[in-house]
Amino acid sequence: MTTLIQRITEAPAPQRLHHRHAINQLASALAHDHASNLIRDLIRDLIRDLTNARVRALDHALDHARALADALDLDHARARTLDHILGSARVRALDRALDHARSRARALVRDLNRARDLDYARARALDRALDHARSRARALDHARALVRARALNRARALDRDLDIIRARALDRDLDIILGLNLGLVRDRDLDLNRARAHAGDLELARAHVGEIAGASALDIALVRDLTNARDRSSIDNPAVAAEQLKRAARDFRGADLHGARLQEADLAWLQWDEHTTWPDDWKERIRNASVEQPEGSGQYIVLPTYNNEPTAIPTDV
Structure with missing residues (x-):
């Protein structure tokens, strides 16, 4: 991939200028892929750490509440024993206090259960957000595939246009050669001068077709390089590659x-x-x-x- 980026950055200046928009699109895609991977990794780590920490805290609080409830039940049994022994108002007041404490303990357990359910709901919401991010990433991949397909179609169209240009040039060459042969049969001396003139025109036409074919070949090679670069998903350093492409386009x-x-x-x-x-x-x-x-x-x-x-x-x- 580094060799491919180097080929694009070292392409002739007129070709880089002609395909400047495509090079900028490739650089933006590379930078965006790198940022998307970082965001997905951060979201995944955040969900895992938050869920584990909250679950451990809730389990510890539930254990503490159960121990408190057991202790309150033990105190209630002791209070009944004191009630049999003393039979006073202080024992009844202690019963009321124990009942109140048990109520508060049950309320605490309910609050802890609601908090745990809320954490689970938040974890599910984060999962949905991650799924949405993955869906957007798949949509971006689909969009990139469409861009690659369009670039390939344009390259194929350039190939077809080049074949048409070559075929037309060949037809013109054949017509000129046939005309020269017929003229030589009618008048050798006059057709010799005409043949020389037509030969000069033929060389100019061939040189012009050669220039067109060379320029088209450079355009096709650059388009194919850009298409291959968009097809590669494993890049050692996408940010550096994107910066190199932006510099080549600017x-x-x-x-x-x-x-x-x-x-x-x-x-x-x-x-x-x-x-x-x-x-x-x-x-x-x-x-x-x-x-x-x-x-x-x-x-x-x-x-x-x-x-x-x-x-x-x-x-x-």
Whole structure:
């Protein structure tokens, strides 16, 4: 997985710029998976520790209440003995006091039972919350699977488009070759000049198709790398991997973007410096939309604009 992250971060600058949104999504998913695992572990430990501690406390209190009730019953037996011996009002008062103590002991037992039931109810509520968290995690996994499927569909569509481009180029080559052969039969000298002219056009067409095929192959390779990265669930350090991907999608200092298609790219918060090369018709536009940060450093950040007014720079850039 570390090699895969390195391949994405070391991809050519135009390709990283073109797939910048997908790289940011992958970084956010990695950071979110790491936070979700920590939250689930903390909730599980909290439920176990809270339940064990409260159950031990309630058992200890119940044992103490039962011992108190037994002691009160023993005192009641002694009071009856004193009543037979003394037959006075003090014995009756002691009986009333013992009855009151027994009532309070029973009330204490009832309160302890209610408290234990309440703790069990809280434990069940925490279990339900944990189940809900697990359901949300499964929903997120399903969403990630959908994203992976869409990325694979886009890669397959790119493959099909590349095959169509190659087939059309081959048809054009065959048509040109057949036309040249028919022309050579009619007039050898005139068709020789035409063949040379058509041969030059053919080389230009083949070179153009080769450039298109090379660019598409780079796009397909980068999409497949991103798809494979989203498919991997075991990452040594998700937070570090997420930070590397964010840096790859944001940092273009010293990059060669002279041939990049900037009309289709999201340039907001992109970092560049004096060594970054831009298309000729974009140099002035990029400089006007950027701010030097920090001042005097020679490093710039492209700001998104609304109503021709630059927005504030976020703290994490």
